[in-house]
Amino acid sequence: MSDEHKENCPSCGTKLVGPWCHECGERSLDRESRGLRSLLREAFTATTDLDGRLWRTLRSLLFHPGRLSEEYLAGRRRRWIGPISLFLLINVGYFISPPISDFNLSLEEQIRYQPWGGTALSWVEARNQARGVTMEAYARKYASESAHVAKSLILLHVPWIAAALAIVGGRRYYYAEHFVVAIHGFSFVLTLALIMQWVLRPLLLLAGHWVTIAWDGQQVLRTISLLVLVLALIYWTRASRRVYGFGWPRSVLTSLAFAGGMVIGHWIYRWIQFVATYVIT
Known part of the structure; x- marks a missing residue:
């Protein structure tokens, strides 16, 4: 290695006076750093x-x-990961986890249980007839793509939550600031759902086996969903008191507004999920 590489910073070229560059913070290349x-x-x-x-x-x-x-x-932002960066990091965990069923509906669930089910059915039947494809075959193809679409669109919940917070939060804050509160609150929900998926669900199924309770997947899902909802309402109420400085009654109202915005966003998210999956399949 040349003397220039030993004496100058490999990144900015500044003359080094120690193992670390005082201009850019880069470490000099030495025997230890190459091991x-x-x-x-x-x-x-x-x-x-x-x-x-x-x-x-x-x-x-x-x-x-x-x-x-x-x-x-x-x-005071330097000590923390930014709101959107934090959400993207959490979303990495969501991407590598098994799909959370409430965020990823099957074709049957889209057709049978959603308000747009009739429209969805007519679209699918018309396409299947034109292609000569059975409903069962298309449902399998739909399922193979819908999980990826659902995970990519998850952020669509946040603008609606922020809008609900703006209604009850008054004019003291900009919409973008309500968006920050919304993305943190929704990040908590997503993190909690992942923890439930990875930890609580296997424990519930195992406990049901030990005490001979016939837990099925839907019962476990309903139990987890109810627990997430209760914990989220408590969390949002406490967050509202801290962020907005509201008393308990208005904090509870803000928590309910958060839930309402999330429900509205969830319906819109499900519809867009169907349309997007339909388009690519």
């Missing part, structure tokens, strides 16, 4: 630290309702 131990240490630091922000942000999201939004709106 396997350095590579593993770098990977461990990147996944467990991110300047301490990742785990600090996740802890605050789960155990301190409203803290992230309060900090962001007050301009």
Whole structure:
């Protein structure tokens, strides 16, 4: 290795006076930094630290309702992962997990249980007839694509939640600030649903086997959905008190508005999910 590489920063070319560049923070290349131990240490630091922000942000999201939004709106942002970046990180977990059924409807559920079911059925039947495809074959093709579409569109819930918060939150805040509160609140719901999917669902099925209760998948799903709803309402109420400074009655109202916005967004999300999956299949 040349003297230039030893004495100058490999990134910006600044003359080094130690192992770290005082201009850009890059570390000089030496024997230790080129070894396997350095590579593993770098990977461990990147996944467990991110300047301490990742785990600090996740802890605050789960155990301190409203803290992230309060900090962001007050301009104290350096210590935390940003709202959209946090949501995208959580969405990575959602992408690699088994589909959460309430967010991913089968073709049968879209046709039989949704208000647009008649329209959906007529579209599918007309296409199947033109292509000479059976409903069963198309349902399998639909299922193979719908999970990916559902995961890609999950952010569509947030604008409607933010709109509901803007109605009850008054004119003190901009819509974009309500959007921040909405994305943090929805990130909590998504994280909680993932935890339930990975941890609680297997435990409920196992417990049902031990005590000879005939738990089926739908019973477990209903139990998990109810638990998520109750915990989310409590979380949103506490977050509203912290972020908006409301008393308990108005905080409860804001929590219900959050739920209402999420329900409206969920119906729109399901319709767009069907249309998008229909288009690509």
